[in-house]
Amino acid sequence: MTTAFSDEGRLDGARRGDALARWIGHHPVAALVIAVVVIFALWLVLAPWPAGFETLFGKKRLFVNALFNGVTLGGLYFLVASGFTLIFGLMRYVNLAHGSLYLFGGYMGYEAGQWTGSWLFSYVVAFICCAIVGVAMQVLIFRRMEGQDLRQTLVTLGLSIVFSDLMVWVWGGNAIQIDTPDYLAGPVPTPIVVAVRSSGEAVFLQYPLVRLAILAAAIAIGVGMWLALNRTRIGMMIRAGVDDRDMLSVLGYRVQLLFVIVFAFGAGLAGMAGIVGGTFQSISLGEDSNFLLASLVVVIVGGMGSIPGAALGALIIGLSEQIGAVYFQNYATVLAFLIMVIVLAIRPQGLLGKR
Amino acid sequence: MALVQTTGPAPLAIPGEERGGLLSRWVSRHSPILILGVLLIILPAVANSFILDQIVGWALILGMIALSLMFLAGYGGMVSLAQMTVAGVAGYMMAVLGTSSLPAISLFWPWWVAAPLAIAIAVAFGTFAGALSARTEGIYTIMITLALAAAFFYLTLQNWPIFNGFNGFTTIPPPKFFGINWKDPIPLYYMILFFAALSYVAVLYVSRAPFGLALQGVRDNPRRMEAIGYNVTAHRIAAYAFAALIAAVGGILLVWQNNQISPFSVGIDVVINLLVIAIVGGISHPIGPFIGAIIYVILRTFALDALVAVGLDGRRFQTLIGLGFLIIVLFSPDGVIGLWRRFTARMRAAGGSNGR
Amino acid sequence: MSTIAERIAAAGTGNAIELRGVSRYFGALAALTDITLSVRPGERRAVLGSNGAGKTTLLNCVTGDFPPTSGTVRFFGEDVTTLPPHERIRRGLRRTYQISLLFQRLSVRDNVYLACRGVSRGRFSFIRTRASDAIMQSVHDLIALVHLERVTDRLVGELAHGQQRQLEIALALAGAPRFILFDEPAAGLSPNERGDLVAILTALPAHIGYIIIEHDMDVALRVVENVTMMHNGRIFKEGAPHEIEADPEVQQLYLGGGHA
Missing domain, CATH: 3.40.50.300 (P-loop containing nucleotide triphosphate hydrolases)
Incomplete structure (x- = not known):
């Protein structure tokens, strides 16, 4: 059975373009619906709204802002969840301390920023600090209980309890805001019309530059990961391990090296995401479980162990939270979970997951 | 009370020599739990109301809710983090349908309508959680149920019309019937003890009934269970429903005992702590969750003072819990029960060699 | 036609x-x-x-x-x-498996019992089966048929390989x-x-x-x-x-x- 999946996986990778054409051939109606929705969404964003729309959806500025916030929040979620999904896909335990790594990275980045005054340098510090913690966890603890996924998950749970309390001890319970560097501060105009003045002059959307920059960075990291997983030897070994556990035994002692690399990378990404989160919002007590949960939901929706799945899930959850906050205040966060429940009911393995 | 019928002195009334032989064997086999039962029954004679309700009563309720987790994890191999949430749903529904300090929301139905309905809604929720996660395997369950628990927490936090948001509900009194005010410490204690003992005995009994055995078969080898004629998914969902029943009763007792419920009764940390309780106690036997619960409650109540007394910061309570949990997971996968079994095995081995 | x-x-x-x-x-x-x-x-x-x-x-x-x-x-x-x-x-229809797929943490008796129960009614029963029940009789007959009487109460995980193969056959023979x-x-x-x-x-x-x-x-x-x-x-x-x-x-x- 397992060989079948890896076969299909390899086919998938080699002939993605073909697969898309074939999918459209098999589901012409679905493809048409998706195309219409995409075109409608583009029109909704780019064109000025006709009169009736504002009464239905409120001000266009609100809607477009929510949309942009959702996409950029999706970028942040992707940074956290992509490491989480790789760790689960390869090692088969749920890293419940992933949120702690996020928070730890945020704090370390904040400290580094205070010392050096460099926002970019703080990313390096956060990545390295979290990667070191990740390597230590993998080498000292998880290697000793390989294959016992429940016990490993329970260990991550215990660690997350201890970590979060220790971080409260060191940094206190107050929220910390990481300052945006000057060269990224302030809003920039975008070519999107949000309203038309009575004089006929168009008003364009202003959006914070730092959010756009981080979104671009998240996309770059995502594309980079995808290329690394599909084009490099180590990446292909990781993919093979995610698709087919039996492949791992063929690798012998190198499995441990692979595990350490993936854990360090995933932890480091979570740490960098901590700085992003601290710049977007703030870092404080409780954010660790918030981002752990966000990762869980993103990965359940997108599909376990799949990087494109994490991207899709992050986008969906980011959008649902921001649009929910504008249009259904009483149920904003619940909306994301509702999406998760619907996905689970229809496709238990997640949108892009494999069984 | 009813413990008398289940584990207490009632069997002593059975006459006859042959039965006496069976009985003495039965008593000696179950002596630790019988002694514990008798101690719990006579406890109100010696303990004050703080110990009765805030220590033992609370531990018994937490033990019940953790027992529902143990049933799923220990017998079914499904670690569900939604059990505290099931209890929370029952508690919230009790406040919404029954009596509270909020006449704008509460319906003030009598307890004998509100309580069964609240339990039914909570069981429906627990079964739904099971149906969502039963089709996936193993460790995935933890993720899905944790996400569901978080969803309920955020719902109660953000929703004001039904759940009264951040504030939740207060003044949810236990009922009065049979001329007894069950709000008083001693009646409340006996009510809690009755339901805790009942659920303990029920889980123990079901574990050897066809349903429980089949569940253990599903745990060991779901594919083979399919191959010998079982519908594995249906069995898992039914197990969730049974566990939800226990958790729901525990949830109602919890609001009666606490006299309030708020989003922080079903928060992520509470959900996680319940898993900690079950794992620390041990999930291979139904007594484990109760052991874990009493340890947790004692730590929770006295650790603060103890930490300060040895010169540490009392606020490091969570670190203490986390470290204790880590030590158990790393060194005794079967919790305190595992430690106890190892200890008795060693004692027996030592006793055997001494005898010769 | x-x-x-x-x-x-x-x-x-x-x-x-x-x-x-x-x-x-x-x-x-x-x-x-x-x-x-x-x-x-x-x-x-x-x-x-x-x-x-x-x-x-x-x-x-x-x-x-x-x-x-x-x-x-x-x-x-x-x-x-x-x-x-x-x-x-x-x-x-019955089958046995190439790799023993048994219930490792249950006893031999419980394994055979599950197989017998799986093809009869009462799979979801909350009532324990009495030792005098007909199904228990067939459980013991099957155990005897594959020569495992002496290890009836042992956990399957503790059995020798050959005994596990014999139990495998007993499971396939359960019911009719x-x-x-x-x-x-x-x-x-x-x-x-x-x-x-x-x-x-x-x-x-x-x-x-x-x-x-x-x-x-x-x-x-x-x-x-x-x-x-x-x-x-x-x-x-x-x-x-x-x-x-x-x-x-x-x-x-x-x-x-x-x-x-």
């Missing part, structure tokens, strides 16, 4: 197992290609072939562990192609089996245990037919009436054991190296 003839053919063949044009693909790889096979009730059949010939895939298609990509599977005339495994079990699929029952057994296995198989009631997949020809050819040879996912020869043994093509392909 032809439809009536087809229906009569379908319902009236009286075959226990009837496969028509069964194929199974894994991605681009064909594990089974156009298998047509019928086995009479009570017939004992060996399916032989080298590793990767598709024997276990064939069993999986019959039990429904995974469905065929195309073709139909009939069990005593009924089309079971789309039925889930547990429904087929309830109709009297009409047809059993044995997947390499002799794998890993000592010569003595193989003798026991042959004795257990030949002592089965005459109305129970089976298909056995086995590498050990000495075991396989002693317990069957007919043999089907498979190669590369296709059937290439059928016949009585002595015909197969004498067939030069078979000897070259299969018996050649290993049997010398």
Whole structure:
């Protein structure tokens, strides 16, 4: 059975373009619906709204802002969840301390920023600090209980309890805001019309530059990961391990090296995401479980162990939270979970997951 | 009370020599739990109301809710983090349908309508959680149920019309019937003890009934269970429903005992702590969750003072819990029960060699 | 006309197992290609072939562990192609597994009990079964049949390999089996245990037919009436054991190296 999946996986990778054409051939109606929705969404964003729309959806500025916030929040979620999904896909335990790594990275980045005054340098510090913690966890603890996924998950749970309390001890319970560097501060105009003045002059959307920059960075990291997983030897070994556990035994002692690399990378990404989160919002007590949960939901929706799945899930959850906050205040966060429940009911393995 | 019928002195009334032989064997086999039962029954004679309700009563309720987790994890191999949430749903529904300090929301139905309905809604929720996660395997369950628990927490936090948001509900009194005010410490204690003992005995009994055995078969080898004629998914969902029943009763007792419920009764940390309780106690036997619960409650109540007394910061309570949990997971996968079994095995081995 | 003839053919063949044009693909790889096979009730059949010939895939298609990509599977005339495994079990089909898939943390008695309970009513019962219950009697009969009386209360995880294989057979015999699929029952057994296995198989009631997949020809050819040879996912020869043994093509392909 397992060989079948890896076969299909390899086919998938080699002939993605073909697969898309074939999918459209098999589901012409679905493809048409998706195309219409995409075109409608583009029109909704780019064109000025006709009169009736504002009464239905409120001000266009609100809607477009929510949309942009959702996409950029999706970028942040992707940074956290992509490491989480790789760790689960390869090692088969749920890293419940992933949120702690996020928070730890945020704090370390904040400290580094205070010392050096460099926002970019703080990313390096956060990545390295979290990667070191990740390597230590993998080498000292998880290697000793390989294959016992429940016990490993329970260990991550215990660690997350201890970590979060220790971080409260060191940094206190107050929220910390990481300052945006000057060269990224302030809003920039975008070519999107949000309203038309009575004089006929168009008003364009202003959006914070730092959010756009981080979104671009998240996309770059995502594309980079995808290329690394599909084009490099180590990446292909990781993919093979995610698709087919039996492949791992063929690798012998190198499995441990692979595990350490993936854990360090995933932890480091979570740490960098901590700085992003601290710049977007703030870092404080409780954010660790918030981002752990966000990762869980993103990965359940997108599909376990799949990087494109994490991207899709992050986008969906980011959008649902921001649009929910504008249009259904009483149920904003619940909306994301509702999406998760619907996905689970229809496709238990997640949108892009494999069984 | 009813413990008398289940584990207490009632069997002593059975006459006859042959039965006496069976009985003495039965008593000696179950002596630790019988002694514990008798101690719990006579406890109100010696303990004050703080110990009765805030220590033992609370531990018994937490033990019940953790027992529902143990049933799923220990017998079914499904670690569900939604059990505290099931209890929370029952508690919230009790406040919404029954009596509270909020006449704008509460319906003030009598307890004998509100309580069964609240339990039914909570069981429906627990079964739904099971149906969502039963089709996936193993460790995935933890993720899905944790996400569901978080969803309920955020719902109660953000929703004001039904759940009264951040504030939740207060003044949810236990009922009065049979001329007894069950709000008083001693009646409340006996009510809690009755339901805790009942659920303990029920889980123990079901574990050897066809349903429980089949569940253990599903745990060991779901594919083979399919191959010998079982519908594995249906069995898992039914197990969730049974566990939800226990958790729901525990949830109602919890609001009666606490006299309030708020989003922080079903928060992520509470959900996680319940898993900690079950794992620390041990999930291979139904007594484990109760052991874990009493340890947790004692730590929770006295650790603060103890930490300060040895010169540490009392606020490091969570670190203490986390470290204790880590030590158990790393060194005794079967919790305190595992430690106890190892200890008795060693004692027996030592006793055997001494005898010769 | 032809439809009536087809229906009569379908319902009236009286075959226990009837496969028509069964194929199974894994991605681009064909594990089974156009298998047509019928086995009479009570017939004992060996399916032989080298590793990767598709024997276990064939069993999986019959039990429904995974469905065929195309073709139909009939069990005593009924089309079971789309039925889930547990429904087929309830109709009297049984199988054993190549790797022991037993309930490691339960006792031998509980394992056999689960198998007996699985094909009877009361699978969801919350009432414990009394020792005097008829089902407990059949549990002990089955344990005796596979010579495991002395380890009835031991946990399966503690049993020796040979004992686990014997228990495997007991599970397949639970309830009222009409047809059993044995997947390499002799794998890993000592010569003595193989003798026991042959004795257990030949002592089965005459109305129970089976298909056995086995590498050990000495075991396989002693317990069957007919043999089907498979190669590369296709059937290439059928016949009585002595015909197969004498067939030069078979000897070259299969018996050649290993049997010398």
